[in-house]
Amino acid sequence: MSDERRSEPSRDRRFETREVHASARTDQYGALATPIYANTTYEYDTMDGPRGGHRYSRISGPTRDELERAFADLEAADHASAFASGMAAIDAVCSLLTADDHVVVGESVYAETHELLTRIYAGYGIETTVVDSTDPDAIAEAMRPETAMVYAETPTNPTLRIVDVEATAAVVDEHPGDPLLVVDNTFASPYLQRPLECGADLVVESLTKYVGGHSDVVAGAVATREDDLAEEIAYYQYARGGTPGPFACFLALRGIKTLSARMERHCRNATAIAALLDGHDAVERTYYPGLESHPNHAVARRQMADFGGMVSVELAGGREAAAAFAADLDVFVLAESLGGVESLAEHPATMTHQDFSREQLERAGIPPGLVRLSVGTEHRDDLLRDVEDALAGLDG
Ligand SMILES: Cc1ncc(COP(=O)(O)O)c(C=O)c1O
Incomplete structure (x- = not known):
């Protein structure tokens, strides 16, 4: 060349x-x-x-x-x-x-x-x-x-x-x-x-x-x-x-x-998913820097062009609810990794962070009910419906 x-x-x-x-x-x-x-x-x-x-x-x-x-x-x-x-x-x-x-x-x-x-x-x-x-x-x-x-x-x-x-x-x-x-x-x-x-x-x-x-x-x-x-x-x-x-x-x-085009979609979809999760009855806590309630929201707003495509959610029902939620998701695939066009869900305590001791998990703030979502570039309505349905399963 x-x-x-x-x-x-x-x-x-x-x-x-x-x-x-x-x-x-x-x-x-x-x-x-x-x-x-x-x-x-x-x-x-x-x-x-x-x-x-x-x-x-x-x-x-x-x-x-x-x-x-x-x-x-x-x-x-x-x-x-x-x-x-x-x-x-x-x-x-x-x-x-x-x-x-x-x-x-x-x-x-x-x-x-x-x-x-x-x-x-x-x-x-x-x-x-x-x-x-x-x-x-x-x-x-x-x-x-x-x-x-x-x-x-x-x-x-x-x-x-x-x-x-x-x-x-x-x-x-x-x-x-x-x-x-x-x-x-x-x-x-x-x-x-x-x-x-x-x-x-x-x-x-x-x-x-x-x-x-x-x-x-x-x-x-x-x-x-x-x-x-x-x-x-x-x-x-x-x-x-x-x-x-x-x-x-x-x-x-x-x-x-195509990084910027994908990131814009990731961010838009993640913002919508975070808004759905935040305050839902089956949810103990939603982690997304774009939420005003997020402890570092102001830093994120200053430092980042947008709030990213990752959303984590702690389910009120703990580990059992996390397992049921992950199993009920259909568009979101249960898999480690992140950042691809396809939406993924994973359970940090048993998947990405499986080598952490209980004490390390506690120190890193990873409760048993936490599920991490890598929100992909699929249509927002399909992703929202997928998460809504999986949450409804927990309510029932
Ligand atoms: C924040 C972060 N850094 C580094 C890595 C390691 O990257 P790789 O799997 O390409 O070795 C990962 C993998 O998930 C990651 O999430």
């Missing part, structure tokens, strides 16, 4: 235009979709360097390059590295830590992220303190001289609380040890919020979710504006080799082009 572009990336353009044109380098045929360049090794004309700038596919390749440029553009970053999964991207960020470092992490980060830090990285001599990451004072209090990283996810999973990234960045910046602020942007996507613009040093994301958008790819990425961090992450990517194949990159690139 040549370096020539059909359209120059421009921060002056709106997101909806940039996402469509972010991957616009042309090949010799002028293909509009980035071609899938199979993994390979690249020919050198002389020993001084390979002809087209790529040496070997673990290190780089044209399809992955294009994804990295596009993702960096959408996250308002200068650099991005793509990985074989969101977890591989998170592991890349954690690899910046060294023995005796300390990490402050939000209490409801993705369960595997929590496990990665408290089981694997703990073995390398890295200590983790778990805090309520929606409270900048709690973060400040948990920080120590050796704190090297503050890691947060917003909206949080599955209780959809909102971390004020700007306020957190202010706390982190004041700390003399110069720790890094890392934000997992998976639940929002770069269309709804760009943590680097709010002061984060690194943004990580599972492209498996909203960016891919069709439940057909597993991939991840890390983006930053800081050259030295980008270099370290790129070195880790090269040395450890957890890179995505060209087909995964192609699917993520294709997803990027």
